[in-house]
Amino acid sequence: SAVISQKPSRDICQRGTSLTIQCQVDSQVTMMFWYRQQPGQSLTLIATANQGSEATYESGFVIDKFPISRPNLTFSTLTVSNMSPEDSSIYLCSVESPGYNEQFFGPGTRLTVL
Amino acid sequence: AQSVAQPEDQVNVAEGNPLTVKCTYSVSGNPYLFWYVQYPNRGLQFLLKYITGDNLVKGSYGFEAEFNKSQTSFHLKKPSALVSDSALYFCAVTGDNYGQNFVFGPGTRLSVLP
Numbered sequence: 001s002a003v004i005s006q007k008p009s010r011d012i013c014q015r016g017t018s019l020t021i022q023c024q025v026d027s028q029v030t031m032m033f034w035y036r037q038q039p040g041q042s043l044t045l046i047a048t049a050n051q052g053s054e055a056t057y058e059s060g061f062v063i064d065k066f067p068i069s070r071p072n073l074t075f076s077t078l079t080v081s082n083m084s085p086e087d088s089s090i091y092l093c094s095v096e097s098p099g100y101n102e103q104f105f106g107p108g109t110r111l112t113v114l
Numbered sequence: 115a116q117s118v119a120q121p122e123d124q125v126n127v128a129e130g131n132p133l134t135v136k137c138t139y140s141v142s143g144n145p146y147l148f149w150y151v152q153y154p155n156r157g158l159q160f161l162l163k164y165i166t167g168d169n170l171v172k173g174s175y176g177f178e179a180e181f182n183k184s185q186t187s188f189h190l191k192k193p194s195a196l197v198s199d200s201a202l203y204f205c206a207v208t209g210d211n212y213g214q215n216f217v218f219g220p221g222t223r224l225s226v227l228p
Contacts, residue, residue: 033216042204043158043218058215092157102148103206103216107157 002027002095004106012112013083020079021109023093028073033103034066035092043092049076083113116141118207118219126225127195135190135222137179137205147188148206148216149179158204164188175199195226 003026013019023032034046046066047055055068069077080087093106117140127133139145149161162173169181179190188205205219 042220045215048215102160102163104160105150105158110155 002029002097002104004093004095004104006091006093006106006109008109009107010110010112012114014114015084017083018079018081019083019111020077021091021093021111023076023078023106025074025095029095029097030073031096032070032076033094033096034068034076034078035094035105037090037092037108039088046078046091080111083111085113087111088113116207116209116215116217118205118217120203120205120219120222122222123220124223124225126227129197129226129228130194133192133195133199133224133226135203135205135224137188137190137219138186139188139205139207140186141207141209143209145186145188146208147179147181148208149173149177149188149190150204150206150218152202152204152221154201161190161203195224197226197228200224200226 005024007022032049035043036046037043045058046061047057047068049055049068049070051070051073065081067079090108090110092108094103096103119138121136147164150158151161152158161177162171162179164171164181172178177192179188181188203222203224206216208216
């Protein structure tokens with residue numbers, strides 16, 4: 001299994017500002033994923049981040065709003081830009097374990113935008 | 115495209131009684147199926163998965179799930195519910211091609227009443 005940590009665990013931000021969420025994995029992984037879980041809803045995939053290439057965004061998500069970095073095989077960041085109250089969500093980082101077809105999740109970052 | 119349905123938003127069961135949380139899916143190719151649990155203010159925890167082999171899969175905390183290919187279902191079960199099982203449960207599916215995205219169901223809130 002993979003152990004994943006996220007920083008910050010929670011934050012309260014003002015409208016129009018940006019927040020960068022960090023995700024650290026205790027092992028090297030090829031693919032990292034960023035999900036959003038809006039209040040009372042299921043998980044929605046934002047983007048897939050592979051090391052050494054640009055992230056692949058799902059429909060409804062764009063790089064200008066959610067820029068992602070993947071500088072190495074154990075780390076990634078997701079920035080929520082120009083935030084609005086609609087961005088209030090839990091943001092989760094996850095990794096896929098090759099050969100196990102399993103995803104491991106970080107503890108999530110709870111974001112509240114005022 | 116993959117899809118997952120959890121037909122019940124809420125399941126209530128008395129402590130000590132058996133519980134079932136339903137999940138049906140649609141996927142191209144062979145399905146890989148998962149159950150995750152989310153306790154309040156915590157991240158997602160893996161419960162169990164079906165990749166291949168026996169249709170009855172046993173997982174963490176006494177949970178099990180049965181894969182039924184003809185009914186495209188993967189219902190989560192536990193013979194005797196505990197109050198501490200109260201949480202949000204997500205079914206997820208991916209296909210047998212490495213790197214396929216996980217798709218999560220909408221979630222079912224389980225309440226076990228003392």
